[in-house]
Amino acid sequence: MRETREGLSRASDQRPPRHQMISVENLTKRFGTKLAVNDISFEVGKGEVLGFLGPNGAGKSTTMRMITGYFEPSAGSVMIDGVSMLDAPRLAKEKIGYLPENAPLYNDMTVLGFLGFSADLRGLTGTARSAAIGRALETCFLEPVRNQSIDTLSKGYRHRTCLAQSIIHDPEILILDEPTDGLDPNQKAEVRNLIKRMGETRTIVFSTHILEEVEAACTRAIIIDQGKIVADGTPDELKSRAVDAGALEVRIQGPSASAIREELGRLSCTKTVTTNSEHQPHEGEESGCFTGSVIPKGKDKTAALTVEINDLCRDRGFRIEELYCNPGRLDDVFRSITQTAE
Amino acid sequence: MDIAFRNIKAVFRRELSAYFSSPIAYTIIVIFLLVSTGFAFWVGDLWDFGDASLTWTFFFFLPWFFVVLAPAVGMRLWADEHRQGTIELILTMPIHTWHAIVGKFLASVLVWAIALLLTWPIVWTIQFLGDPDMGPILSGYLGSFLFASACVAISMAISAFTRSQITCLLISITVCLGLTLLGYPQIVEQLMKMLPANVVDGIADLSLMSHFLDMTKGVLVFRDILYFMSIIVVSLVVTSIAIRAKRS
Numbered sequence: 001m002r003e004t005r006e007g008l009s010r011a012s013d014q015r016p017p018r019h020q021m022i023s024v025e026n027l028t029k030r031f032g033t034k035l036a037v038n039d040i041s042f043e044v045g046k047g048e049v050l051g052f053l054g055p056n057g058a059g060k061s062t063t064m065r066m067i068t069g070y071f072e073p074s075a076g077s078v079m080i081d082g083v084s085m086l087d088a089p090r091l092a093k094e095k096i097g098y099l100p101e102n103a104p105l106y107n108d109m110t111v112l113g114f115l116g117f118s119a120d121l122r123g124l125t126g127t128a129r130s131a132a133i134g135r136a137l138e139t140c141f142l143e144p145v146r147n148q149s150i151d152t153l154s155k156g157y158r159h160r161t162c163l164a165q166s167i168i169h170d171p172e173i174l175i176l177d178e179p180t181d182g183l184d185p186n187q188k189a190e191v192r193n194l195i196k197r198m199g200e201t202r203t204i205v206f207s208t209h210i211l212e213e214v215e216a217a218c219t220r221a222i223i224i225d226q227g228k229i230v231a232d233g234t235p236d237e238l239k240s241r242a243v244d245a246g247a248l249e250v251r252i253q254g255p256s257a258s259a260i261r262e263e264l265g266r267l268s269c270t271k272t273v274t275t276n277s278e279h280q281p282h283e284g285e286e287s288g289c290f291t292g293s294v295i296p297k298g299k300d301k302t303a304a305l306t307v308e309i310n311d312l313c314r315d316r317g318f319r320i321e322e323l324y325c326n327p328g329r330l331d332d333v334f335r336s337i338t339q340t341a342e
Numbered sequence: 343m344d345i346a347f348r349n350i351k352a353v354f355r356r357e358l359s360a361y362f363s364s365p366i367a368y369t370i371i372v373i374f375l376l377v378s379t380g381f382a383f384w385v386g387d388l389w390d391f392g393d394a395s396l397t398w399t400f401f402f403f404l405p406w407f408f409v410v411l412a413p414a415v416g417m418r419l420w421a422d423e424h425r426q427g428t429i430e431l432i433l434t435m436p437i438h439t440w441h442a443i444v445g446k447f448l449a450s451v452l453v454w455a456i457a458l459l460l461t462w463p464i465v466w467t468i469q470f471l472g473d474p475d476m477g478p479i480l481s482g483y484l485g486s487f488l489f490a491s492a493c494v495a496i497s498m499a500i501s502a503f504t505r506s507q508i509t510c511l512l513i514s515i516t517v518c519l520g521l522t523l524l525g526y527p528q529i530v531e532q533l534m535k536m537l538p539a540n541v542v543d544g545i546a547d548l549s550l551m552s553h554f555l556d557m558t559k560g561v562l563v564f565r566d567i568l569y570f571m572s573i574i575v576v577s578l579v580v581t582s583i584a585i586r587a588k589r590s
Contacts, residue, residue: 068434072590093436100434104427108360120352121435123345165431
């Protein structure tokens with residue numbers, strides 16, 4: 001399944017007068033004979049928070065390493081805010097803050113020493129330097145461990161220390177490779193909030209394989225599989241591609257569950273009805289209960305089907321206990337896209 | 343230039359603090375002081391040698407300690423960056439790879455400068471015993487420093503290829519030992535049997551030892567200094583090639 005990239009085609013139809021913050025063109029990376037990233041192109045605009053999704057080994061980290069200038073691409077180009085990473089790497093790197101996978105750190109340093117070193121390499125001096133360190137400590141909640149040696153830190157603090165390093169020079173672009181990997185749920189939520197907060201003023205690209213994170217923090221998501229972009233859109237757009245997106249989930253009470261199911265199946269907009277549970281009336285009981293989903297004939301028929309179900313229940317005296325439209329689940333989309341590509 | 347200096351200084355300071363915030367630098371310096379002065383007094387027979395110079399009693403033994411101990415200083419420089427993954431951090435900073443290489447090299451060389459300075463009491467001893475000619479002693483120290491620096495540079499180049507410090511240590515010791523032994527009469531004799539004389543001369547001239555011995559005798563020849571400098575420069579270039587190869 002090779003989706004057309006709506007975001008990208010829109011961008012190339014009417015090229016914006018100003019350059020994008022990140023612009024990747026025909027990026028390719030080969031390791032020996034293995035093609036890790038296969039001719040991918042995308043752009044990220046100012047203020048976008050882009051989620052980078054894909055199975056393990058799909059090429060997410062390799063792509064990010066090329067964007068940040070760690071790997072040299074086998075082919076293609078990376079432009080950072082109009083500056084080429086290949087031709088002017090130092091200028092381009094100045095604009096980026098980067099959290100590599102697994103948050104690597106110098107274990108022999110203290111948190112403060114490490115942030116000082118990062119600030120030095122970013123060219124910060126004097127009061128600007130100490131202000132930047134203070135701000136990074138505060139943003140990443142590192143005050144309690146500022147003088148602690150890095151090898152004594154817990155995983156959560158290690159991640160945040162590396163994150164602090166990436167924002168120390170207040171970059172316009174943040175590239176975060178699996179920022180929540182290996183954290184406990186509280187820490188995950190904390191980092192996610194951090195990303196959300198920082199995304200208000202910056203351009204962020206982060207990779208993850210936790211799909212709720214994309215829904216919680218991203219304005220756009222790209223799914224990458226086997227080195228290729230297989231989907232690109234807002235989380236809602238992606239979700240609507242799920243097979244059961246637009247299906248109506250119902251729980252209806254009536255004289256008999258099977259009768260309700262049959263009536264639902266006869267509606268003109270219904271494609272199929274699937275049953276979750278049918279509760280037939282026992283002796284002495286008056287009503288049965290049907291729980292299941294009604295799948296419309298097309299995704300545009302959802303509204304019409306809702307009206308039909310309402311009318312049906314009013315006419316027959318059924319009682320609707322529950323009726324809602326299934327928005328689709330991102331992980332269903334993820335699975336269907338990345339599995340069919342295999 | 344300012345920026346280059348600033349970046350080199352930042353890397354230099356970090357590496358130096360890494361050496362001295364862990365036991366590694368202290369351990370190596372203490373071992374070096376023990377063996378170098380130990381050999382001078384017991385093996386070199388400093389008391390009874392009857393010669394107020396340090397050429398045969400002190401400097402003569404130093405290369406063997408450098409061959410083993412200098413790689414122990416150089417081995418962590420890049421192997422540790424590979425192992426911890428921090429190489430990805432430092433190479434995505436807005437600095438040139440050369441800034442990092444030079445900063446690291448200077449820090450490891452400073453460890454050896456400190457180690458050598460701490461052997462200075464042996465010069466006082468000699469001055470107390472007799473009236474030494476300071477020329478050969480100073481040029482001997484310069485030669486020792488260059489010898490150690492060359493070994494550190496070689497081990498740094500090898501550490502850029504591997505994430506394992508122990509692998510780097512063993513290979514570095516082998517390479518440094520090989521380069522030291524090349525000029526030895528026994529080895530040269532064997533080579534003479536197999537190769538034409540001018541080739542053997544060329545090979546023997548690559549030996550760290552022959553250039554070093556000249557300097558300990560007070561013969562300060564530009565050629566010898568140039569030799570050590572070239573070993574260092576070649577090693578640093580190999581380091582940068584190895585790092586580049588890892589990224590492409």
